[in-house]
Amino acid sequence: xxxxxxxxxxxxxxxxxxxxxxxxxxxxxxxxxxxxxxxxxxxxxxxxxxxxxxxxxxxxxxxxxxxxxxxxxxxxxxxxxxxxxxxxxxxxxxxxxxxxxxxxxxxxxxxxxxxxxxxxxxxxxxxxxxxxxxxxxxxxxxxxxxxxxxxxxxxxxxxxxxxxxxxxxxxxxxxxxxxxxxxxxxxxxxxxxxxxxxxxxxxxxxxxxxxxxxxxxxxxxxxxxxxxxxxxxxxxxxxxxxxxxxxxxxxxxxxxxxxxxxxxxxxxxxxxxxxxxxxxxxxxxxxxxxxxxxxxxxxxxxxxxxxxx
Ligand code: DON
Numbered sequence: 001x002x003x004x005x006x007x008x009x010x011x012x013x014x015x016x017x018x019x020x021x022x023x024x025x026x027x028x029x030x031x032x033x034x035x036x037x038x039x040x041x042x043x044x045x046x047x048x049x050x051x052x053x054x055x056x057x058x059x060x061x062x063x064x065x066x067x068x069x070x071x072x073x074x075x076x077x078x079x080x081x082x083x084x085x086x087x088x089x090x091x092x093x094x095x096x097x098x099x100x101x102x103x104x105x106x107x108x109x110x111x112x113x114x115x116x117x118x119x120x121x122x123x124x125x126x127x128x129x130x131x132x133x134x135x136x137x138x139x140x141x142x143x144x145x146x147x148x149x150x151x152x153x154x155x156x157x158x159x160x161x162x163x164x165x166x167x168x169x170x171x172x173x174x175x176x177x178x179x180x181x182x183x184x185x186x187x188x189x190x191x192x193x194x195x196x197x198x199x200x201x202x203x204x205x206x207x208x209x210x211x212x213x214x215x216x217x218x219x220x221x222x223x224x225x226x227x228x229x230x231x232x233x234x235x236x237x238x239x240x241x242x243x244x245x246x247x248x249x250x251x252x253x254x255x256x257x258x259x260x261x262x263x264x265x266x267x268x269x270x271x272x273x274x275x276x277x278x279x280x281x282x283x284x285x286x287x288x289x290x291x292x293x294x295x296x297x298x299x300x301x302x303x304x305x306x307x308x309x
């Protein structure tokens with residue numbers, strides 16, 4: 001397929017945003033985090049960062065939203081930087097085939113979560129980077145990483161969202177305690193979970209998120225935060241595990257590594273070509289943005305971007 005210019009891509013995004021504006025079924029906001037259930041469902045934004053540094057955007061692309069599980073990609077990058085391959089003693093690299101908050105495989109796998117993107121795995125990753133640090137230092141490191149990645153200092157944690165999740169974190173506490181029972185949690189579960197809920201409550205717009213993802217796409221002007229070899233590994237995990245029990249379907253329909261969050265955001269990576277962020281608050285049955293997934297599929301079809309050739 002011919003390379004598309006930024007002007008061509010603008011037309012594609014405008015068309016997608018228009019279709020999404022008119023979509024009759026927008027999914028439902030995450031209701032187990034009351035602050036997220038209050039977000040207006042009629043919003044949709046999309047942004048691309050291209051190899052030449054240009055940004056193409058449409059819809060509510062500059063509105064900040066809760067990145068939630070998309071934060072797990074960045075904490076994984078930080079954890080691998082700090083612990084290297086030792087991290088893999090505490091978390092696996094296999095798709096779970098189960099919901100993001102499932103406890104089922106934890107028992108079978110003796111407290112070792114399937115991968116770093118299911119909640120249990122991300123809690124273990126956060127617990128690993130807490131080693132020897134205070135929660136506020138870990139969160140400051142994460143914000144520093146995100147601000148460097150996006151080259152934008154206006155990225156913050158929404159404390160009301162963190163508190164809202166923490167007040168309803170029974171399931172994640174159960175996951176943390178279950179891992180503790182197997183010796184796979186080094187800090188008190190309340191400390192690790194408090195840090196984790198704050199990390200999930202980072203807010204970014206589609207434009208900021210697309211810019212933050214440039215290093216994963218290996219785009220020429222992107223800040224060098226992670227080695228190319230490690231970037232390939234993170235992208236492999238995003239492709240196989242980034243959408244939980246819908247990862248296979250996302251790979252089939254979109255063909256790009258992606259990571260979703262229950263705030264309704266999705267970050268997808270077209271290596272060497274673009275970093276893509278999309279957001280719409282309503283979720284599908286697997287807890288991934290309904291319109292976000294549809295928009296990614298439309299974009300992949302229009303551009304021909306795929307890691308599968
Ligand atoms: O731990 C949770 O349940 C949320 N903070 C994050 C889950 C999430 O975003 C799942 N992604 N689609």
